[in-house]
Amino acid sequence: MSETLLQQIDKLAAEANTKSIQLREGETIIELDQNQLKNFIKRLVTETPARHLSTITGLDLGQNVGIIYHFWHERNMIHVKTFVPKEKPVALSIVEIVPGAILYEMEIHDMLGVEFIGNPWMDRKLLLPDTWPADLPPPLLKTTKPAEIRKRLGLEVEGK
């Protein structure tokens, strides 16, 4: 069963002109371009049993913002990784394929400033306070320092 799932993933990856890399037993990572992503995830959730999306991780990789979609089935985790440039952080939303992704995309929007096209709740904040200054960079970027956030939000404590 698990072998067939991995074979299916290999096949899907080959059709998307990429390769699946086995990180370690039970963990597979697939790196994809933005334009391939939606099609790949659609095929993943409809053709394979790996339908459950655990979460979406966003991470600052210097020039790019990495977005990882974590799917799992039984003993296999499938990480689908894609990148968006930091200057223009725009990604395509997968909400119409996986409706449960809506809050995870909002979280990345708040924390890393990535705009997901197609997510109906992109105009709202989920985690950041309403008073978050518009010109302050997203908090989870490596260039945003906690001291700066504290200062701008008026949370600076004397003597610290």
Add this chain to the structure above:
Amino acid sequence: MSEDQVKPARKEEAAGLMKYSAENLVPFGPIHPALKEPEYFKLVLEGEKIVEVIPRIGYVHRGLEKAAESRPWVQNMYMFERTCGICSFVHSLTYGQAVEGLTIYEVPHRAKFIRTIVAELERIHSHLLWVGLMGHWVGFETLFMWVWRDREVVLDLVEAISGNRIHKSMNAFCGVRRDMPEGMEDRIVERMKFVVDRANYYKEIVDTEETMLERTEGLGKISQDIAEKLCAVGPMARYVGLRRDIRLEDPYAAYDEVPFDIVTCKEGDVHALLKLRLDEMIVSANIISYAVKNMPDGPIRVKIPPVIPAGEHASHCEAPRGEIFYYVKSSGGRIPDRVKSRTPTLANLPTALEILKGRTIADVPVVLTAIDPCFGCMDRMSFLDVETNREWTWSGEQLRQYGINHYLHDRTRRK
């Protein structure tokens, strides 16, 4: 008595109750049921019917993921344990497993069993807490008191094993910090028998007590397909019949060595969810009894260097509320490059919002409690009536009273 005569009297009573609860709070003694964490849901109404629910969370967001990027690997383990005050152990367990996966060291056999025992004790106490809260929200305070008393039995065991009731700080990388105390075996097995007895008794109550049946039966129906698409986890997936449990599907700790089966049900309402959680307590009690009797000897910990090799790894565990997920990325230093944590409540929130559509305001507390939210209370709830364009705000306690009065009124009308 005609309906018209009942209504004004009820209204006055309701107003009186609200005044009482808002202004004269009676302290409940050392164990206060105040799980008041701020969350905000905007309910869009049509008359009394809910059209849409818009969540606004983050009032208690402390920026742990950012903080983790400036702290050593070990310190993070105890920081992430403080994410939650109920399922604290499973946070450090999952984070620990994610980091252990990057190293070459193995977790000792005995440590795996201790991890399993503490994780299951945590599940029992979390489920008991939830059953009690459910009693509170439907207005069945006696159940609440009984259940929370029984929870003390489990918390005493946790304290005896770990030294703490809530933040156990039991985990270390590749092992646990404390061994099981001598002579605990009989005591644990005896207490687990007590837990099983009580769970069976509560199942009987839940099935026969009118208040419970009225408020929970038929409520919270959702199709299996939608729950799967919304990525529901834990009991919220199992109560519609999905067999999704990481303990069974992707075993960690010592779960592959302990015989057990997970509980699912088909009814898919809050009443079934109540019985499901009570059944899960029985399963957990049996797992603990088995693990205690079959515990292997040996070391409990392997010491690992403070520098974690470069790489990325994800790990997930079955917390009391469902799947908990950690992703770590190391660049080969003393501090992590990125730690991502996802708690089960966030995963279950879309499902709860979907269930609420089409229900009445009176069902809101019960449905939102059904997902066992980590954010506890529904304080600062605001309402928007699309018909009259009126907007108002209620506190969690006002909402609870409204729910109870609504169903009391309903019952009187039927009689």
